[in-house]
Each structure stands twice: as C-alpha cells, then as structure tokens.
Amino acid sequence: MVQSFTSAAQSARTITNSAGSRGEFHGQLPGKRLQARSEIPLDRTFVMIKPDGVQRGLVGEIVSRFEAKGLKLVAARFEKLTEVRVTEQYQEHLAKPFFPSLKNYIMSGPCFLMVWEGRNVVAIARTLIGATNPQEAAPGTIRGDFGIDIGRNVIHGSDSPQSASREIGIHFQQNEPVTYALIDESIIYEY
Numbered sequence: 001m002v003q004s005f006t007s008a009a010q011s012a013r014t015i016t017n018s019a020g021s022r023g024e025f026h027g028q029l030p031g032k033r034l035q036a037r038s039e040i041p042l043d044r045t046f047v048m049i050k051p052d053g054v055q056r057g058l059v060g061e062i063v064s065r066f067e068a069k070g071l072k073l074v075a076a077r078f079e080k081l082t083e084v085r086v087t088e089q090y091q092e093h094l095a096k097p098f099f100p101s102l103k104n105y106i107m108s109g110p111c112f113l114m115v116w117e118g119r120n121v122v123a124i125a126r127t128l129i130g131a132t133n134p135q136e137a138a139p140g141t142i143r144g145d146f147g148i149d150i151g152r153n154v155i156h157g158s159d160s161p162q163s164a165s166r167e168i169g170i171h172f173q174q175n176e177p178v179t180y181a182l183i184d185e186s187i188i189y190e191y
C-alpha cells in the first residue's frame with residue numbers, strides 16, 4: 001500500500017506565496033520601487049532526474065536551467081526509488097510493453113526528485129524537458145540536448161496539474177515543500 005500524502009498534493013495548485021514581512025524585498029529598478037508580493041499565486045510540479053541523468057552528471061545543469069527560467073525549487077530529495085513508488089508513479093503505463101524495462105531503469109540507481117514552483121510551472125517544465133523521445137525533442141530542451149534513446153530520456157516531469165498533485169503526494173510529505181519568497185519574484189512576474 002502506497003502512502004499517499006494527499007494534503008501535500010492538494011497544496012500543489014495555487015500556492016499563495018506567504019512571504020510575510022520577512023520576505024519583503026526593497027530592490028530598485030529605475031523609477032520603480034519593488035516589493036516581494038505575498039499575493040502572487042504559484043503552481044507546483046514534480047520533476048525527477050532519472051538514473052541516467054544522475055550518472056551522467058547532469059543534476060547541476062538541469063537544476064540551473066530551471067533556476068535560470070525563474071522557477072523556484074521548494075523541495076528536493078536524492079534517493080533510489082522502491083518498486084512500490086515506481087509503480088505508483090507510472091500507474092498509467094502498467095500495461096504497456098515497455099513498463100518492465102522502464103521500472104528496472106528507474107530503479108537502477110538514485111534519482112533526484114524535486115518540486116518546482118512558478119506560474120504555469122507544469123507546462124513550463126514540460127517545455128524545458130522536451131518531447132518524450134529524445135530523437136524528436138527540440139534542441140535547447142533537456143531531452144533534445146542530452147538524450148538519444150526513449151528508454152534513457154534523462155528526466156521526468158508531470159504532464160498536467162492533476163498529475164503534479166498526485167505525483168508530489170506520492171513522493172513528498174505534506175510539510176516537505178518549503179514556502180518562501182524568492183527575492184526577485186517582483187521582477188520575474190509582471191503582476
């Protein structure tokens with residue numbers, strides 16, 4: 001029986017940034033005084049660097065791409081997934097012919113699991129990640145730049161807000177994602 005942290009999952013959508021008084025940012029743009037805004041509603045998604053990405057030393061590169069985009073890392077864990085968690089993660093693929101090899105691949109070594117936060121972050125992460133088959137993924141995407149075989153495609157990203165909520169709930173406890181304000185959120189977001 002998979003332990004599912006649904007409260008964490010429920011909070012995966014429409015996170016209201018509770019910067020509070022400690023999170024205020026008083027940086028300057030010409031003619032404009034900026035403050036961290038506590039009302040910016042942000043979404044969350046689940047992203048996982050698969051064992052081939054870890055083994056090939058791509059963790060730093062991939063995290064950098066998400067950071068450079070303006071997304072916010074709110075949870076991360078480095079671990080080897082159990083069969084139960086892999087099966088739960090890929091439940092829609094259980095009957096597919098590739099599932100046994102997918103499961104063995106994901107369990108073959110440690111993965112780097114993350115929760116990222118940002119406006120429309122589910123779709124943005126999928127764009128950064130690229131098409132499922134690295135041979136069809138556009139240059140500039142993670143799979144397009146670093147992968148060749150579909151069965152070694154470096155990284156996972158949730159495919160919808162509903163999947164994000166479910167997958168965060170599989171891998172993270174409710175209190176693991178950290179609520180905080182990035183000091184440059186007032187610049188990243190127009191409103």
Ligand code: DAT
Pocket residue numbers: 093098102131132150151153155156157159
């Ligand atoms: P994605 O990871 O882009 O969401 P998916 O959910 O369709 O793609 O499939 C999950 C993973 O399963 C995918 O990242 C790699 C593997 N996979 C998908 N289709 C495959 C296929 N035809 N042959 C081998 N592996 C496949």
Ligand code: MG
Pocket residue numbers: 159
């Ligand atoms: Mg998928």
